[in-house]
Amino acid sequence: MVCLSLLSACSEKTEESNSGEVNNTGKKGKVEEIVDEKIPEAARSIELIIEQKAGKLVEKHIEPELEVIGVIDFFQYRNFVQDTFYPIAHKELEIYFDKNRNLTSEQIYDYLVYQLGSGQYKSYYEQLISYEHGYVMPKLPDGEDEIEVVKKQKKTNVVLLMDASGSMKASVNGGVKMELAKESIKKFTEQLQTDTNVALLAYGHKGSGKEADKDLSCKEIETLYPLSSYESNSFTNAINSFWANGWTPLAGAIEKANELLADYKKEEYKNIVYIVSDGIETCGGDPVAAAKKLNESDIEAMVNIIGFDVDDKGQNQLKQVAEAGGGSYSTVRNQSEFEDVIIKKWKPDIFQVFSMQGVTLREIVDHKERLIHIHGKLYHASEREAQRMTNAVYFLQDGEFFSREVESEVVERIKKMQIMRNDHFTQIKDEKDAEARQAEEEIDSAVQAWKEKWSKELEKE
Structure with a gap:
C-alpha cells in the first residue's frame, strides 16, 4: 500500500494549539490533531478493478444510476458533473495537492482512483459473466420416440x-x-x-x-x-x-x-x-x-x-x-x-411444419438489447471514471501542482487502464454474442432440416 502523508506542518501542533485556541463557540479548546491520510494503491489488474470500491467523492456526491446513465440521457450526467461535482472535487483536490506536491505519477493516479474511481464494475460484471442468450431448441416431433x-x-x-x-x-x-x-x-x-x-x-x-x-x-x-x-x-x-x-x-x-x-x-x-x-x-x-x-x-x-x-x-x-x-x-x-x-x-401436422420457427427476430432483438444494456453500463462506468480523472489532472496541472511531464505520465496511466477495462468488457460481450450466434445457427439448422424432412413425409400421405 502506498501511504501519502500530509505535510508535517499540517500535523504538528502550533504554539497556540498547545496553549488552547478560541473555537467557534468562543471557548478555548484543543485543536484536533490531523491524522495521516492513508491512500490505498489503486488496482492495476482487471481482477482487482472489478472489486474496486467507489471513490470517496463519487460515493458521496454521484448517484450510481446517474454515473451509468445511457447515451441518450448523457447530458444529465454531464451537466451534473460540470455544474456541481467538479467544483466540489476541484476544491478537495486543491487542498490535498497543495500539501502534497512531490508525488510520483503513480501516487497521483492512486489518489485520483481513491477519490474519483467508479464502484459500479462488480455488479454489472457479474451480470455480464452470467449472461445467457435464452435461445431454446424447440421440441421437434420426429416420430422416433414413439x-x-x-x-x-x-x-x-x-x-x-x-x-x-x-x-x-x-x-x-x-x-x-x-x-x-x-x-x-x-x-x-x-x-x-x-x-x-x-x-x-x-x-x-x-x-x-x-x-x-x-x-x-x-x-x-x-x-x-x-x-x-x-x-x-x-x-x-x-x-x-x-x-x-x-x-x-x-x-x-x-x-x-x-x-x-x-x-x-x-x-x-x-x-x-x-x-x-x-x-x-x-x-x-x-x-x-x-x-x-x-x-x-x-x-x-x-x-x-x-x-x-x-x-x-x-x-x-x-x-x-x-x-x-x-x-x-x-x-x-x-x-x-x-x-x-x-x-x-x-x-407434426402440416400447420406445425410450416409454422415452426427457429430463433425468432424478437428473440434476437431481445438478446442484443439485454447484452448491450449490461455491457453499456460497464462501458459508461469505465469511460466516466477516466473522464473525471483526466479532468482532475488537467485542472491540477493548470494550477501548477505538478509538471507537464508528470501530467503526461498520469494521463497515460489513466488511458492505459481505461483501454484495459474496455477491451476486457468488450471481449466478454463478444464471446456472449458469439455463443448466441452459434446457438441460433444450430437451432435454425435443426428446424430447417426437420421442416424439410417432414414436408417430404407429409407429401407422401
Whole structure:
C-alpha cells in the first residue's frame, strides 16, 4: 500500500494549539490533531478493478444510476458533473495537492482512483459473466420416440399409466374421457410389434373422491397387465377391469413404473412410459422429482404425457413432469385429438411444419438489447471514471501542482487502464454474442432440416 502523508506542518501542533485556541463557540479548546491520510494503491489488474470500491467523492456526491446513465440521457450526467461535482472535487483536490506536491505519477493516479474511481464494475460484471442468450431448441416431433422406435428396437418396454381419478368420468366432445382414453389405448397397443413388452397400470381407481377414501385411493396403484408381450384379449380384459373413481397419485404411479422397469437397463432395453391424465397430483407426491429420477436412472425411461382436457394449472404441472422425464407433453380435448397424438406418434401436422420457427427476430432483438444494456453500463462506468480523472489532472496541472511531464505520465496511466477495462468488457460481450450466434445457427439448422424432412413425409400421405 502506498501511504501519502500530509505535510508535517499540517500535523504538528502550533504554539497556540498547545496553549488552547478560541473555537467557534468562543471557548478555548484543543485543536484536533490531523491524522495521516492513508491512500490505498489503486488496482492495476482487471481482477482487482472489478472489486474496486467507489471513490470517496463519487460515493458521496454521484448517484450510481446517474454515473451509468445511457447515451441518450448523457447530458444529465454531464451537466451534473460540470455544474456541481467538479467544483466540489476541484476544491478537495486543491487542498490535498497543495500539501502534497512531490508525488510520483503513480501516487497521483492512486489518489485520483481513491477519490474519483467508479464502484459500479462488480455488479454489472457479474451480470455480464452470467449472461445467457435464452435461445431454446424447440421440441421437434420426429416420430422416433414413439411407435417408430418400437419398430426399430429389438427389446422395447412400453408402460401405460392410466389416470382413473374421479375427474376422468367427465364428458368431452365425443363421449366420456375414461371410455375414449381406453378405446384409443387399445388401438395404440394393437399397433405395437410382437416383440414389444407392454404393461398397464391404473391409479386413482379405488375408493372415491371423498376425503375418507383418500388414503385408500392414493395407495392403490395396480398393475392390471404385467409387463409382457401384447395379447389382445388379455389386454382388453385388463383395460375394461377398472373405472374412474378417486384421487390422483401421479408421483406414486411413476414410482411404481420405476420399480416395474428396474431390471431393464438402458443398455439392453428401450423403456418408454406413457401417462394419460386429466389433472394434477392430489395425493401430496412430487411427480416432477419422480419423473426425473426415472429418466436419470439406469433404465433411463422416457416419460411422455397426454393431458386429456386439462386446465391451465394441470397443464403446467404435467409439462414439467414430461420435461423432467425427458419426454413430450401433449394436450388433447377430444378422442380425435387423443388418437392423433398417441397413434400417430406425435407426428407434426402440416400447420406445425410450416409454422415452426427457429430463433425468432424478437428473440434476437431481445438478446442484443439485454447484452448491450449490461455491457453499456460497464462501458459508461469505465469511460466516466477516466473522464473525471483526466479532468482532475488537467485542472491540477493548470494550477501548477505538478509538471507537464508528470501530467503526461498520469494521463497515460489513466488511458492505459481505461483501454484495459474496455477491451476486457468488450471481449466478454463478444464471446456472449458469439455463443448466441452459434446457438441460433444450430437451432435454425435443426428446424430447417426437420421442416424439410417432414414436408417430404407429409407429401407422401
